Amino acid sequence: MRRRAHHDAVNAAIELFSREGYERTTVEEIADAAGISRATFFRRYRSKEDVVFADHEILLEEVVVHLADSRSTPGSADPFVEVCRAARLVFDHHVSQPETSAARHRLLQQVPALRDRELVTTHRYERAFTRYLRDVLPPETQVATTSVAFAASVVAVHNAVLRRWLRDTDQDLRPALEESFRDLRRAAPRAALRPRVSSATPSDTGDRTPSDSPSGGGRRVVVTVVDLPAGDGPVDTDAVAEAVRAALA
Template identity: 45%
Template structure:
């Protein structure tokens, strides 16, 4: 697994360097394979094509997030935010490689179009997860929250890709603000055994989340 990840990173780095130096359309698969020190057949077996090299990390991340969201989570809203943080942390581990990728994508129309589709795939993954985890959730709440989380994530990530020093805490605070706007950010309250609870929920909180919280308390 580790060797495969190293190989993938090496091929991606070699491809991005060639794309930057001589252009995406002018770079052949053979040139990428040679620069990365792999055979042409190995390249096609692992990546498929030139576009796939640029987006290979996203394919791995989407698979990882599907597995993560398939696990039990007490708070589905927080789980979506944690999934977003995982994507950011991945690219923050090697910001220089991420920036080179960003520059190449920005210059090539076909890659920009592919990026739009990729962003939508994250949004759809979050939307489908919320609908499955919160029965009765209004579709507008699920898609709205998913779209806003994705947009906020991309806004913060773009700051990193443009050369800024952006710690994960910046994204975390922004995601907390999204949850606060939706009325789904838990308050820091320590319950006692003899508490008498009178529930007051924000008007902005989705009905499905109100139902989830009440059921959680009753059980």
């Protein structure tokens, strides 16, 4: 019901702005076209700028829920993949309503106030991605830098591909978007892919034994990735052993 109400208001506003002009269209006209009262309009939307992006309010909530759900099984999800999936939700939303998305894009080129509002909307997605990454990345990595850089990169790539699609909404650019996201994930710090390690002590959890802890006599298993030189020559086993020793240290 809420999604439908926002959808109707967005379509009504964009259609009126496109036909009558942004400045000449009144709140009363938008409310009438959307089938709501003026009072209801202002309860739901603070301004004409807000109503144009009202569908993104629900979409942002869905993005946040998606990221939260991905944390329900700690250690099983790649946080960079989950951020890309969340961004894909936004892209798919645009693709699902090509006429509305294209009309809104044309309005943005004509109305500076709407371009400013779009920047605010984009920043809210970026902040959601950054907060999620800061929460789930392991503390030994440069969490703040990695989170901000990856979130900003995903948003920038998403917007670049989206603009290409908006110029011709008949084309399918989802494969291009996914390939771009894969490029970003390849460039992400490898250490950030390790799950966050809990700082809980045996008394916190109540289910660890001394043998579970390195200091309690248990064994640790270290997995490391070693970059080998290109070519088909023999592997330098001394270099591999040194890399493993460094990881163990």
